[in-house]
Amino acid sequence: MVLAFLELEQGEISELSLQMLNLAADIAAQMNTGVQAVLVGEDGRTAAGDLAAYGISEVHVVEHEELVDYAPEALAQGLLQLMAALQPKALIAAGSDRGNELLARVSVRGELPMAANCIAASAGEGLRVTRVRWGGSLLEEAVLRGCPALLTVMAHMLAPIEASPAGSEPNISSFQTTLNADDLRVRVTAREPVGGGVSLNNAPVVVSGGRGVGSAEGFDILEKLAGQLGAAVGCSRAVTNNGWRPHSDQVGQTGAQISPELYIACGISGAIQHMSGCRGAKRILAVNTDPEAPILQRANYAVTGDLHEVLPALSAEIDKLA
Ligand SMILES: Cc1cc2nc3c(=O)[nH]c(=O)nc-3n(C[C@H](O)[C@H](O)[C@H](O)COP(=O)(O)OP(=O)(O)OC[C@H]3O[C@@H](n4cnc5c(N)ncnc54)[C@H](O)[C@@H]3O)c2cc1C
Numbered sequence: 001m002v003l004a005f006l007e008l009e010q011g012e013i014s015e016l017s018l019q020m021l022n023l024a025a026d027i028a029a030q031m032n033t034g035v036q037a038v039l040v041g042e043d044g045r046t047a048a049g050d051l052a053a054y055g056i057s058e059v060h061v062v063e064h065e066e067l068v069d070y071a072p073e074a075l076a077q078g079l080l081q082l083m084a085a086l087q088p089k090a091l092i093a094a095g096s097d098r099g100n101e102l103l104a105r106v107s108v109r110g111e112l113p114m115a116a117n118c119i120a121a122s123a124g125e126g127l128r129v130t131r132v133r134w135g136g137s138l139l140e141e142a143v144l145r146g147c148p149a150l151l152t153v154m155a156h157m158l159a160p161i162e163a164s165p166a167g168s169e170p171n172i173s174s175f176q177t178t179l180n181a182d183d184l185r186v187r188v189t190a191r192e193p194v195g196g197g198v199s200l201n202n203a204p205v206v207v208s209g210g211r212g213v214g215s216a217e218g219f220d221i222l223e224k225l226a227g228q229l230g231a232a233v234g235c236s237r238a239v240t241n242n243g244w245r246p247h248s249d250q251v252g253q254t255g256a257q258i259s260p261e262l263y264i265a266c267g268i269s270g271a272i273q274h275m276s277g278c279r280g281a282k283r284i285l286a287v288n289t290d291p292e293a294p295i296l297q298r299a300n301y302a303v304t305g306d307l308h309e310v311l312p313a314l315s316a317e318i319d320k321l322a
Contacts, residue, residue, distance in 0.1 A: 001028070001033050001034055001035070001036050001086065001087075001088045001089065002024050002027050002028040002031065002033060002034070002035050002036070002088060002089060002090045002091075002092060003035075003036055003037075003038055003060075003082075003083065003086065003088035003090070003091045003092070003148070004017075004020065004021055004024040004035050004036070004037050004038065004056075004091075004092050004093070005017075005037075005038050005079065005091065005092070005093040005094075005099065005102070005103075006021075006037050006038065006039050006044075006047075006051075007093075007094055007096060007098060007099065008039070008043055008044065008047055009201075009202075011043055011046065011047060012047060012050070013047055013050055013051070014094065014096070015160060016094035016095070016096050016099070016153075016155050016156075017093075017094045018054075018160035018161050019094065019153060019155070019156070019157075019158045019159065019160050019161075020092060020093065020094040020095075020099075020152075020153040020158075021035065021054055021056075021160075021161040022153075022158045022159060022160065022161045023092065023118065023119075023120070023121060023153050023158060024092045025055070025161060026121070027090060027092070027121050027123060027127070030121075030122060030123040031089055031090075031123045033089065034057070034058075035055075035056055036056065036057075036058040036059070036060065036086070036088070037051055037056050037058070037059045037060070037170075038059070038060045038061075038062060038079065038082060039059060039060075039061050039062070040061070040062050040063075040067060040075065040078075041061070041062070041063060041067055041068060042068075044061050044062075045061045045172060045174075048061065048170060048172045049169060049170070049172075051170050052167050052168060052169055052170055053163035053164060053165075053167075054161050054163060054164075055164065055167065056170055057167075057168070057170050057171060058170060058171050058173075059170045059171070059172045059173070060082055060086070060173055060174075060175050061172060061173070061174050061175065062075070062078040062079070062082060062175050062177055063174050063175065063176055063177065064078065064176065064177045064178075064179050066179060066184055066187075067177070067179070069187060069188040070098065070187065070188050071183075071184055071186060071187035071188070072098070072101050072102050072105050072186055073105060073182070073183050073184070073185060073186050074177075074179050074183040074184050074187065075102055075105075076102060076105035076106045076109055077109065077177065077179055077183045078175070078177035078179070079091065079102070079106050080106060080109055080110050081175070081177050081178065082175050082177070083110070083148060085175070087148075088148045089147060089148055089149070090127060090148050090149045090150070090151065091103065091106065091148050091149075091150050091151075092150075092151050092152070092153065093151075093152050093153075094152060094153055094155065095116060095117045095118075095152040095153050095154045095155050095257075096152075096155065096257075099152045099153075100116050100117075100152050103116070103150045103151075103152055104116075106150060107150050112146055112148065112149070112150050113144040113145060113146045113149055113150065114144070114149075114150035114151065114152075115129045115131050115142050115144055115149075115150075115151045115152075116131065116151070116152045117131050117132045117133075117152060117153070117154040117155075118130065118131045118132075118151045118152065118153055118154060119131065119132060119139075119153070119154050119157045119158065121151065125145075126143040126144055126145040126146075126149075127143070127144045127149040127151070128141065128142070128143050128144075129141070129142055129143075129144060129151055131151075131154070132154045132157065134272075135252075135253040135272045135273045135275075135276035136272065136275070136276040136279060137272055155257040155280070156257055156258075156259045156279065156280030198226070198230065198231060198232040199232060200232045200233075200234055200248070200249065200251070200256050200258060201256060201258060203230075203231055203232035203258075203260055204230070204231075204260055204261045204262070205226075205229045205230065205231035205232075205260055205261060205262045205263075205264070206231055206232050206233070206234045206251070206258060206260045206262075206263050206264065206278075206281075207222045207225050207226040207229070207231050207232075207233055207234070207264045207266065208222075208233070208234035208235055208236070208251055208263060208264065208265050208266065208268060208278075209222045209233070209234075209235050209236070209239060209245075209266045209267055209268070209307075210235065210236040210238055210239060210265070210266065210267040210268030210269065210274075211236065211238040211239065211242075211267060211268075211269075212266065212267020212268070212288065212289070212307055213235075213239065213244070213266065213267050213307065214267075214308075215244060216243070216244040216245070218244075218308070219233065219235075219244065219245065221307075221308065221311040221312055221315070222266060222311065224311075224315050225264075225311055225314060225315050225318075228315060228318045228319075229318075231260075231264075233245075233249060234249055234250070234251040234256070234258070234263075235249045235250055235251065236250070236251070236252065236268050236271075236274050237250055237252055237254065237255065237273070237274070240255075250277075251274060251277035251278050252271075252273050252274040252275075252276060252277035252278075253272075253273040253274075253276045253277060254273070255277055256277055257276070257277050257280070258277060258278055258280065258281070259278075259280025259281060259282070260278075260281050260282070261281075261282045261283065262281070262282070262283045262284075262285065263278045263281035263283070263284045263285070264284075264285045264287070265278075265284060265285070265286045265287070265288075265295055265299070266286075266287045266288075266307040266310075266311065267287070267288065267289075267307050268286070268288070268295055269288075269290075269293050269294060269295060270286070270293055270294040270295025270296070270297070270298060271294070275295070275298060283300045283301070284298055284299045284300055284301070285299065285300070285301040285302070285303070286299035286301070286302045286303070287302075287303045287305065287307045287310050287311070288302070288303075288304065288307075289304065289305065289306055289307075290304075291304045
């Protein structure tokens with residue numbers, strides 16, 4: 001059996017987890033076995049019913065009174081205990097920050113082989129995976145020997161698994177994990193809101209700024225445009241390095257991986273590490289003073305000009321429509 005670790009986003013199975021289920025189902029079919037799901041805690045139990053639409057009939061809910069929020073070491077321990085009981089052939093998770101962190105911890109604690117950011121796999125002697133390296137500039141073939149194999153699925157490279165008319169409710173079983181104080185050293189203790197409201201991960205439109213914005217205050221015009229479009233504000237690493245925006249706004253290899261309908265890249269050159277975060281965007285509009293900037297090779301639309309003139313002009317036109 002292939003065990004699929006599912007993440008939730010506002011109580012629902014996350015988009016990246018649905019993409020991951022596509023590869024999970026493929027690997028399970030090659031192994032002549034099925035996919036079983038693992039979720040965490042009370043919220044996981046509530047979301048488990050949704051899995052009938054994806055052909056999953058067995059769901060395991062890892063539970064512990066202290067496991068109420070993200071706690072990667074405790075979760076890793078819980079997954080290792082669950083795997084000892086179920087003996088899956090593979091454990092697969094989304095290639096999100098959390099999915100990658102969690103499986104890395106499972107790998108170290110359990111001395112199991114792991115490959116991150118996979119896009120394909122073939123089962124044979126060991127599990128041969130194709131995985132994305134170096135921000136998308138290299139596809140690497142690797143073989144995972146050892147059981148269970150651990151892998152995460154590169155974000156936004158596979159389509160989400162398609163829902164079919166709901167079958168029968170899955171069988172949901174509780175797995176009570178045993179944890180000690182050490183397992184709970186790393187956990188969420190408080191949450192503070194960041195940014196203006198629209199989440200970067202789900203926003204249909206993202207207005208993103210790079211070094212060309214020039215300063216933290218320079219982002220006011222991006223904020224204004226984002227407010228008019230119901231968009232989120234993102235940025236490049238040059239911006240977070242300069243302390244103009246928090247890291248939670250960063251798009252790219254070491255930031256968020258997003259797939260908006262429209263990505264408006266202002267004063268961003270289009271380095272490969274940046275583009276790996278917005279490769280899932282359906283459309284890219286670049287605003288750049290340099291007509292040779294690399295981002296123009298990826299952009300669907302481009303305005304060659306100073307963003308400090310272009311964005312206020314765009315906002316003024318939108319104001320006229322209101
Ligand atoms: C391991 C590693 C991981 C990395 N991870 C990330 C990551 O997650 N995300 C990320 O973004 N980067 C990442 N980087 C950094 C990346 O390589 C680039 O350095 C970075 O993306 C450049 O940011 P930028 O485009 O804002 O700046 P620059 O490359 O300096 O580009 C600025 C652009 O603004 C234009 N411009 C200047 N003034 C104006 C103006 N007034 N109006 C319009 N256009 C203007 C310029 O023509 C230029 O194209 C990573 C690098 C490494 C080595």
